[in-house]
Structures are given as C-alpha cells and as structure tokens.
Amino acid sequence: xxxxxxxxxxxxxxxxxxxxxxxxxxxxxxxxxxxxxxxxxxxxxxxxxxxxxxxxxxxxxxxxxxxxxxxxxxxxxxxxxxxxxxxxxxxxxxxxxxxxxxxxxxxxxxxxxxxxxxxxxxxxxxxxxxxxxxxxxxxxxxxxxxxxxxxxxxxxxxxxxxxxxxxxxxxxxxxxxxxxxxxxxxxxxxxxxxxxxxxxxxxxxxxxxxxxxxxxxxxxxxxxxxxxxxxxxxxxxxxxxxxxxxxxxxxxxxxxxxxxxxxxxxxxxxxxxxxxxxxxxxxxxxxxxxxxxxxxxxxxxxxxxxxxxxxxxxxxxxxxxxxxxxxxxxxxxxxxxxxxxxxxxxxxxxxxxxxxxxxxxxxxxxxxxxxxxxxxxxx
Numbered sequence: 001x002x003x004x005x006x007x008x009x010x011x012x013x014x015x016x017x018x019x020x021x022x023x024x025x026x027x028x029x030x031x032x033x034x035x036x037x038x039x040x041x042x043x044x045x046x047x048x049x050x051x052x053x054x055x056x057x058x059x060x061x062x063x064x065x066x067x068x069x070x071x072x073x074x075x076x077x078x079x080x081x082x083x084x085x086x087x088x089x090x091x092x093x094x095x096x097x098x099x100x101x102x103x104x105x106x107x108x109x110x111x112x113x114x115x116x117x118x119x120x121x122x123x124x125x126x127x128x129x130x131x132x133x134x135x136x137x138x139x140x141x142x143x144x145x146x147x148x149x150x151x152x153x154x155x156x157x158x159x160x161x162x163x164x165x166x167x168x169x170x171x172x173x174x175x176x177x178x179x180x181x182x183x184x185x186x187x188x189x190x191x192x193x194x195x196x197x198x199x200x201x202x203x204x205x206x207x208x209x210x211x212x213x214x215x216x217x218x219x220x221x222x223x224x225x226x227x228x229x230x231x232x233x234x235x236x237x238x239x240x241x242x243x244x245x246x247x248x249x250x251x252x253x254x255x256x257x258x259x260x261x262x263x264x265x266x267x268x269x270x271x272x273x274x275x276x277x278x279x280x281x282x283x284x285x286x287x288x289x290x291x292x293x294x295x296x297x298x299x300x301x302x303x304x305x306x307x308x309x310x311x312x313x314x315x316x317x318x319x320x321x322x323x324x325x326x327x328x329x330x331x332x333x334x335x336x337x338x339x340x341x342x343x344x345x346x347x348x349x350x351x352x353x354x355x356x357x358x359x360x361x362x363x364x365x366x367x368x369x370x371x372x373x374x375x376x377x378x379x
Contacts, residue, residue, distance in 0.1 A: 029310060036314045041159030043321055045167075046197045048073060052164055066164045070157060084232060185332050192328045200321055204239055207284050211235040211276065215248075218272035224252050225259045234273075238280070239317065245280075249273045294345035295323055 028035060048069045055065035110121050119127075163170070171190070178186050212235035219227030234248030249270065256265040295303075303323045307315030323343060330340030 025310065032311050036311055036318070037155040037159055039318050039322070040314070041156050041163055043197055043201065043318075044073070044156065045160050045163040046194055047201050048160070048164065049167070049194070050198070062165065066161055069164075070160060074157075084229065088229065189328055189332050193325050196324050196328060197321055200324065207280065208235045208239060210284060211238050211280055214276045214279070215252075215273070218276065219252055219269070222256075222265055222268045222272065223260070224256050224265065224269065226255065227252070230255060245273075245277050295320060295327065295343055296345045296347075299323065299343050 048066075051069040051072070052062075052065045055068060056062060060068070113119055114121055174190065175183060175186055212232045215231030215234045216228045217231075219231050224230065230252050234245075234251060237244035237248040252269045252273070253266050256269055300320060300323075303319040304316050307317075307319030307322075309315070311318065327340050327343045330336040330343070
C-alpha cells in the first residue's frame with residue numbers, strides 16, 4: 001500500500017522537508033561551478049529569445065539568428081566596458097595623489113582617536129592589523145566569487161548558443177515529463193516565467209542607466225572627482241537589491257573625504273543619494289522594473305543574503321529572478337500556494353486564524369437561526 005507524505009504526522013513531514021532542503025543546498029553548493037554559468041545562460045537566453053524569434057520570422061536561419069542576437073549583446077557589453085575603462089584609466093593616473101591624501105587623513109584620524117579616546121597609535125595599528133587578519137577569509141571568499149563570475153564570461157556564449165539552438169528540444173522535454181492533463185499548467189508556468197524574466201532583466205537595465213545618469217550628474221555637480229565612474233559603479237551595485245545601494249553610497253563619500261576639505265561635500269553626497277534612492281524605489285522600480293512577480297522586501301533581503309552565502313556575488317544577482325520563478329511555480333501548485341503567498345508582496349488585512357474563527361462562529365449560529373424559523377416561539 002502506498003503511503004503519502006502529507007498523511008504522515010507533522011514531525012515526519014517537517015523532517016522529510018528539512019532533509020530535502022539540506023540535500024538540495026549541498027548539491028547546489030558542490031555543483032556551483034557548473035550551475036552558476038548555466039543559470040546565467042538560461043536567464044540571458046530567455047532575454048535574447050524574442051530577438052531570435054524576430055530574425056527567424058524574417059527568414060533568417062536559426063543558427064544565424066542566434067549568432068546575430070549574441071553579437072548584438074556582446075557589442076553592447078563591449079561599449080559599456082570601453083566607457084568604464086576610459087574612466088578607470090583616468091582614475092589610475094591620480095592614484096599616487098589619492099594614496100598620499102588618504103595617508104594624511106589616516107594619520108590625522110589616528111591622532112584624533114589618540115587624543116579623544118586615549119588609544120595609542122601603535123595600539124590602533126595593531127587593532128587594524130588584527131581586523132585585517134580576521135577578514136582575510138571573507139576577502140578571499142569575495143575575490144573567489146569575483147573570479148568565478150569572470151570565469152562565467154567564457155562559458156556563457158557556449159551555453160547560450162546551445163540553449164537557444166535546442167530550445168524546442170528543452171520545451172518538449174518539459175511538456176513530456178508531466179502528464180498531458182497538466183499541459184495547461186506547464187504552458188502557463190513557462191509563459192509567465194518567460195515574461196517575468198524578460199521584464200525583470202530589461203527593467204533592471206533601464207533602471208541601471210537612469211540611476212547611473214542621476215548618480216553621475218549629482219556627483220559632478222557636487223564636484224566629486226571621478227563622479228561619472230563612481231556613479232556608474234554605484235548603479236551597477238544598485239542591481240544587488242537593498243544591499244547594493246548602501247555600499248554604493250560609501251564610495252563617493254570616501255572619494256570626497258580623500259579629495260576635499262571639510263564635510264559639506266560628503267553631506268551633499270548622502271542627501272543626493274537618499275533622494276536618488278527614494279526616486280528609484282518609489283518611481284523607477286514600480287514603473288520600469290515591471291516584473292509580473294513581485295517579491296516582498298523581507299524575502300528579497302533574505303534570499304540575497306542566502307544567495308551570497310551559497311554562490312557568492314553570482315548568487316546575489318541570481319537570487320531574485322530565481323525566487324520569482326519559484327513563486328510562479330508555487331502559485332500553480334495547490335499544496336505550495338502558501339509558500340507563493342509568503343514570497344509575494346500582497347499584504348493581507350487580516351490573518352487566516354481570525355477569518356477561520358469568524359467563519360466557525362457563523363456556522364454555529366446559522367443552524368440555530370434556521371431551527372428558530374422552522375419552530376417559531378409561541379406566545
């Protein structure tokens with residue numbers, strides 16, 4: 001006789017789910033070098049698919065349409081990197097001056113700490129050295145994540161080409177894995193997933209360009225050196241939900257501290273970035289990053305941190321679209337709908353316990369009222 005998991009006691013169900021999650025996380029961690037490039041390739045392939053379809057409708061062969069679409073993407077990336085490289089070269093020319101200025105500020109800061117808190121300069125140097133030694137593992141992990149991200153670049157074109165080439169084969173596999181009566185659900189999930197990924201990535205790119213323009217304009221008007229470069233880097237960091245914006249503020253504040261006297265510029269930078277973040281969060285994201293699947297702020301922060309812990313920098317970028325796909329699947333499966341609601345951005349006005357209690361009270365009152373109608377009281 002077949003026994004269903006959901007018919008078992010809660011502690012057995014929770015244990016099975018916990019072991020399943022542990023096994024899944026272990027597999028994802030061990031196969032990161034393979035799965036991360038595949039994940040990026042899958043999302044970018046979905047993004048390029050409309051262009052490939054357009055070229056094929058214009059009688060361009062499939063292989064040629066895939067190559068043209070990928071060349072367009074590579075050309076856009078090269079233009080962006082060329083622009084950033086010219087700014088980085090200018091930054092490198094002033095690096096000795098910035099290093100000297102930073103050394104002077106560091107010396108003055110140590111003197112102020114010694115006079116205010118009574119901590120000797122040698123003790124401060126020892127504390128900084130210990131902090132750096134303790135953070136070596138974290139820095140190594142971050143650098144490893146960055147190197148892993150760079151290695152993805154060499155695998156992405158191959159994976160993307162093959163995914164676009166075998167698109168029909170992959171779709172047929174997904175349909176045939178499930179029974180024919182579930183074909184409507186499979187079609188809906190695939191359609192919503194494609195729309196969500198496309199709108200999310202395109203929206204992010206447009207948002208990044210607008211934020212880069214606002215950051216750069218604000219920093220240039222405030223007189224921050226290399227404002228265009230720092231503004232563009234801040235826009236790229238802003239792609240990391242919630243956490244990237246906080247890191248992006250530190251860069252222009254540090255540059256203003258090193259290159260300018262006083263603190264008026266730093267205050268101006270903080271105010272400008274707060275205004276830009278307000279515009280981004282309340283205008284750009286709701287209207288431009290028009291993903292059909294909205295993930296609430298709490299879950300977004302949690303999955304970004306979990307993605308960083310699992311796959312480093314790559315995991316932080318992949319976490320939100322990955323969870324958006326999961327929410328689409330959860331919303332289509334009855335047993336998983338509560339998880340889809342947990343991930344979503346719709347805040348209910350009342351919790352289910354209160355609604356269920358009120359419904360049970362109404363059920364208890366209705367039979368009594370019906371009985372009184374059948375046997376009315378006589379005077």
